[in-house]
Amino acid sequence: MKRFFAALAVMLPLVTPAAAQQDKVLNLYSARHYDTDEALYANFTKATGIRVNRIEAGDEALLERLRNEGANSPADVLLIVDASRLHAADLAGLFAPVKSALLDARIPAALRSPGGTWFAFSSRARILVADPAVPVADIQDYLDLADGKNRGRVCTRPGSHPYMLSLIASVIAHHGEARAEAWARATVANMARPPRGGDTDQIRAVAAGECAVALTNSYYLVRLMRSRKPEDRAVAEKVRVIWPDQAGHGTHMNVSGGGVLRNAPNREAAVRFLEYLAGDEAQAYFANGNNEWPVVRTAIAKNPELESLGRFKSDTLSIQEIAVRTPAAQRIADRAGWR
Numbered sequence: 001m002k003r004f005f006a007a008l009a010v011m012l013p014l015v016t017p018a019a020a021q022q023d024k025v026l027n028l029y030s031a032r033h034y035d036t037d038e039a040l041y042a043n044f045t046k047a048t049g050i051r052v053n054r055i056e057a058g059d060e061a062l063l064e065r066l067r068n069e070g071a072n073s074p075a076d077v078l079l080i081v082d083a084s085r086l087h088a089a090d091l092a093g094l095f096a097p098v099k100s101a102l103l104d105a106r107i108p109a110a111l112r113s114p115g116g117t118w119f120a121f122s123s124r125a126r127i128l129v130a131d132p133a134v135p136v137a138d139i140q141d142y143l144d145l146a147d148g149k150n151r152g153r154v155c156t157r158p159g160s161h162p163y164m165l166s167l168i169a170s171v172i173a174h175h176g177e178a179r180a181e182a183w184a185r186a187t188v189a190n191m192a193r194p195p196r197g198g199d200t201d202q203i204r205a206v207a208a209g210e211c212a213v214a215l216t217n218s219y220y221l222v223r224l225m226r227s228r229k230p231e232d233r234a235v236a237e238k239v240r241v242i243w244p245d246q247a248g249h250g251t252h253m254n255v256s257g258g259g260v261l262r263n264a265p266n267r268e269a270a271v272r273f274l275e276y277l278a279g280d281e282a283q284a285y286f287a288n289g290n291n292e293w294p295v296v297r298t299a300i301a302k303n304p305e306l307e308s309l310g311r312f313k314s315d316t317l318s319i320q321e322i323a324v325r326t327p328a329a330q331r332i333a334d335r336a337g338w339r
């Protein structure tokens with residue numbers, strides 16, 4: 001909490017809603033903070049004359065801030081990551097539904113909420129990385145994390161993190177709650193060490209020989225591959241990439257996304273901004289900023305390191321189907337002691 005307020009102190013003040021209407025502005029609360037985003041916002045302003053005021057903070061801090069601001073919030077658009085967080089924002093009633101033929105046409109139905117409250121703008125895969133010495137047959141699917149063959153090999157971040165909750169939710173969607181819970185318990189029993197750290201820490205732990213197999217979002221690995229630091233690139237080179245569940249449902253996909261806020265003072269500008277993000281050029285910037293994939297099929301993000309990971313079969317489960325199961329996933333993580 002202390003860190004949250006310290007972060008707020010360095011943020012620029014937003015213009016008041018009254019001034020905003022005269023000025024053509026958009027107040028954006030964003031959990032993104034990438035270099036390429038500068039061009040993204042500059043191009044929007046160039047195309048529309050709408051200035052973008054940004055508040056950048058962590059996902060949880062932004063959700064907390066919006067809850068505290070309530071009806072007085074100056075925010076028009078919220079951009080956050082992961083199905084579970086989009087769902088939490090949705091459940092809290094933060095988003096106002098958007099009806100846009102353009103968004104409906106460009107963003108696949110599986111990547112937006114049925115009610116038009118949120119839309120995905122980039123996608124990421126939850127992949128496995130392994131010590132190359134681990135036999136390929138031992139680990140091909142998320143379910144294999146629970147297999148006795150992998151005892152003492154597994155590293156993950158804490159199970160209650162949104163990325164884990166979404167993965168557990170996808171296991172629930174495909175296999176039911178009982179099997180998901182048995183899987184979670186057995187996976188915890190296979191851990192090389194208690195869950196800790198973020199996804200990058202799991203990749204580093206595999207490279208360091210602390211664990212033999214770990215879960216990570218795809219962009220963390222690509223970030224290491226593209227790092228200026230040779231020691232980071234060496235970490236990425238030490239691990240084998242596994243696209244999970246290629247013989248079954250396909251690799252679990254998640255998204256970053258956002259929506260127009262219920263109390264948006266500049267609603268029209270907000271909808272235009274979301275529509276702009278769905279354009280081919282914006283999609284490329286948006287995806288590349290975090291080494292992700294565009295959600296719009298015609299958009300081309302040139303990212304050789306990301307492309308070097310190769311093609312894979314992705315799970316077609318809708319993000320909403322994952323999102324609605326994240327509360328059940330949390331209960332399973334708790335019961336399994338996946339802390």
Ligand code: FE
Pocket residue numbers: 081217
């Ligand atoms: Fe992340």
